[in-house]
Amino acid sequence: MNFKLINSISVSLLVARWKQTLVAAIGVTFSITMFIALLSFMSGLNDMLDGLIVNRTPHIRLYNEIQASKNQPIDLSKEYKGHYNFIRSVKPKNERAQIHNCPAMIKALDNDDRVLGYAPKIVAQVFYNVGDIDLTGVINGVNVDEEARLFKFKDYVTAGNYIDLKNIPNSIILGKGAAEKMLANIGDVVQVTTSKGERMQLKVVGYFQSGIQEVDKVQSYASISTAQKLLGESKNYITDIQVKLKDIAWAPKMAKEYANLFDIEAVDIQTANSQFETGSSIRTLISYAVGITLLIVAGFGIYNILNMMIYEKMDSIAILKATGFSGNDVNRIFITIALSIGFFGGGMGLFLGFGLSNIIDNVPFNTASLPTIKTFPINYNPKFYFIGAVFSLVTTYLAGYFPSRKASKIDPVVIIRGK
Amino acid sequence: MESIILQANKISKYFHDPSTIQVLKEITFSLNKGEFTSIIGKSGCGKSTLLYILSTMDTDYTGDLRIDGVGMRDKKEGELARVRNEKIGFVFQFHYLLNEFNVLRNVMLPGLKLGKYSEKEVEERAYQKLKILGIEKEALKIPNQLSGGQKQRVAIARAMVNDPLIIMGDEPTGNLDKKNTEIVFDIFKELSDVYNQTLLIVTHDNEFANRTHRIIEMEDGRIIRM
Numbered sequence A: 001m002n003f004k005l006i007n008s009i010s011v012s013l014l015v016a017r018w019k020q021t022l023v024a025a026i027g028v029t030f031s032i033t034m035f036i037a038l039l040s041f042m043s044g045l046n047d048m049l050d051g052l053i054v055n056r057t058p059h060i061r062l063y064n065e066i067q068a069s070k071n072q073p074i075d076l077s078k079e080y081k082g083h084y085n086f087i088r089s090v091k092p093k094n095e096r097a098q099i100h101n102c103p104a105m106i107k108a109l110d111n112d113d114r115v116l117g118y119a120p121k122i123v124a125q126v127f128y129n130v131g132d133i134d135l136t137g138v139i140n141g142v143n144v145d146e147e148a149r150l151f152k153f154k155d156y157v158t159a160g161n162y163i164d165l166k167n168i169p170n171s172i173i174l175g176k177g178a179a180e181k182m183l184a185n186i187g188d189v190v191q192v193t194t195s196k197g198e199r200m201q202l203k204v205v206g207y208f209q210s211g212i213q214e215v216d217k218v219q220s221y222a223s224i225s226t227a228q229k230l231l232g233e234s235k236n237y238i239t240d241i242q243v244k245l246k247d248i249a250w251a252p253k254m255a256k257e258y259a260n261l262f263d264i265e266a267v268d269i270q271t272a273n274s275q276f277e278t279g280s281s282i283r284t285l286i287s288y289a290v291g292i293t294l295l296i297v298a299g300f301g302i303y304n305i306l307n308m309m310i311y312e313k314m315d316s317i318a319i320l321k322a323t324g325f326s327g328n329d330v331n332r333i334f335i336t337i338a339l340s341i342g343f344f345g346g347g348m349g350l351f352l353g354f355g356l357s358n359i360i361d362n363v364p365f366n367t368a369s370l371p372t373i374k375t376f377p378i379n380y381n382p383k384f385y386f387i388g389a390v391f392s393l394v395t396t397y398l399a400g401y402f403p404s405r406k407a408s409k410i411d412p413v414v415i416i417r418g419k
Numbered sequence B: 001m002e003s004i005i006l007q008a009n010k011i012s013k014y015f016h017d018p019s020t021i022q023v024l025k026e027i028t029f030s031l032n033k034g035e036f037t038s039i040i041g042k043s044g045c046g047k048s049t050l051l052y053i054l055s056t057m058d059t060d061y062t063g064d065l066r067i068d069g070v071g072m073r074d075k076k077e078g079e080l081a082r083v084r085n086e087k088i089g090f091v092f093q094f095h096y097l098l099n100e101f102n103v104l105r106n107v108m109l110p111g112l113k114l115g116k117y118s119e120k121e122v123e124e125r126a127y128q129k130l131k132i133l134g135i136e137k138e139a140l141k142i143p144n145q146l147s148g149g150q151k152q153r154v155a156i157a158r159a160m161v162n163d164p165l166i167i168m169g170d171e172p173t174g175n176l177d178k179k180n181t182e183i184v185f186d187i188f189k190e191l192s193d194v195y196n197q198t199l200l201i202v203t204h205d206n207e208f209a210n211r212t213h214r215i216i217e218m219e220d221g222r223i224i225r226m
């Protein structure tokens, strides 16, 4: 009952001052619209840029580093225990980059339910032979199915069919840049030389475009068996295991765990690409800062308008109090006014923010380095709308708080005497 | 008949700005149910100040005020608002109607605040009051479409809507011409005679005062006749 009465009084005051109210509401609408559009766009960009890395990067990469043994023979000698020794120019032994206890590791990964999947890989240094010239390159031997499932391989094969890599023996998907340099078309046969001097003819079945040009000039893909053949290695030769986890946040901890467990190098994605994370979080921070600044400005607008309204309505407030409305009631009337401005302004802002995001989403955006992107990226995360809604109510409440308190403290005697 | 509705006991009031002066000096009196009382006195003798205290709007005083047998001293702001809403109707020199609402709604507001009756019933009661005051035809106009006399009658209807124990007025006819003053007086008289309404009206108009049941005369913050 009382609630209804307070509401009806608030609405009447609002309607009587609808122009100012509208201006205040438009302020909120504008800031929420910009807040939503800005965050959606920024976050879309972040996702896209992260995607460049995250899509194609394992959460944990397990591999063998070729490095000198940490324990030199003298360290093992009992005789010189407790002595200092200095050995200079230690060289690594001629050890292959192969992962040794591969079957055991695969069994462990299979049984670990934090793991979404894993894909073995062979990295082979090669030269692409173009006439007399040799271009350096890297051939990644991959398990085509798993690579497609876990690392969106398919999205990055811009010409040809990725599955041919598995079905056609001795086939290769060339990096776009490499293909251009070699003038190799799909269906052509190219020749590569390994670092050990083996030569091999490979049939081009597609182009790969990662979005990072330097990478595309060098990297190509072949199936695991083709890579093993190329290197003259046996069926169980693997240089990398790429692990994808159910939650990317677990990567650093699990990388350490695996490194200990398997006695191997394990690099998590956060360590390998820390610069991207920093960039993302700073962009997000800036968007929030701008959005919140806009809201605060809108909040001051509401504050002004309420103050004005209260100044104009002194008489009304006085008589309401004289006829039995308490300070609390008056306070609630003005808070209700503030919140309705926030509610309708904010609601409108969410709506227009969605519209604006949609428009941005349809603006064509083509860039050679990003084959899968056709328009500006937008992230329609409901989180932004939720934050926008909460913020619009919170700022309007705060903007209304002091004017409302002032109104509730108006002494009717002072006003009535002043007449 | 002789039930005491309002009792003031040694009420004193000081103002401290610019210098401390005592405007009310131990005012003591009581009002019985159904009495039509007027307060007169020279300008500046403290009539309005007294009325604001009696109506519970001003709480900065010494002494004791009982309304309907209940002390007002220790009540909180919200409780006093409730007392004003339920037991006191107030009419000022200026009408203080809200132009955001029509006449009927203005009269209804204190009734809706009281929450004792449904909105429909409050509307019915408000309409009845307007009828008693002969302005039911203006019910749907907004206040600034009315004449001064009509506005003041709406303000009286608003004061009546919750059937208060007492209606107080601070020079309610002060802004009105002879004819409208007459109308308002007749209304008060009728409320007193027909409805046994208790009334306490501050006035400068001796003719008006002489026609009431009882005159309280003040001078320099004291009651000199009652």
Ligand SMILES: Nc1ncnc2c1ncn2[C@@H]1O[C@H](COP(=O)(O)OP(=O)(O)OP(=O)(O)O)[C@@H](O)[C@H]1O
Binding pocket: A417, B015, B016, B017, B018, B023, B041, B042, B043, B044, B045, B046, B047, B048, B049, B050
């Ligand atoms: N806020 C205030 N601060 C200081 N003095 C005040 C204040 N309000 C009123 N006074 C003084 O208190 C005294 C009584 O004022 P009050 O308004 O009660 O007089 P009144 O009898 O109603 O006069 P009038 O017939 O002209 O309306 C006056 O001398 C006035 O100057």
Ligand SMILES: [Mg+2]
Binding pocket: B047, B048, B049, B170
């Ligand atoms: Mg006065």
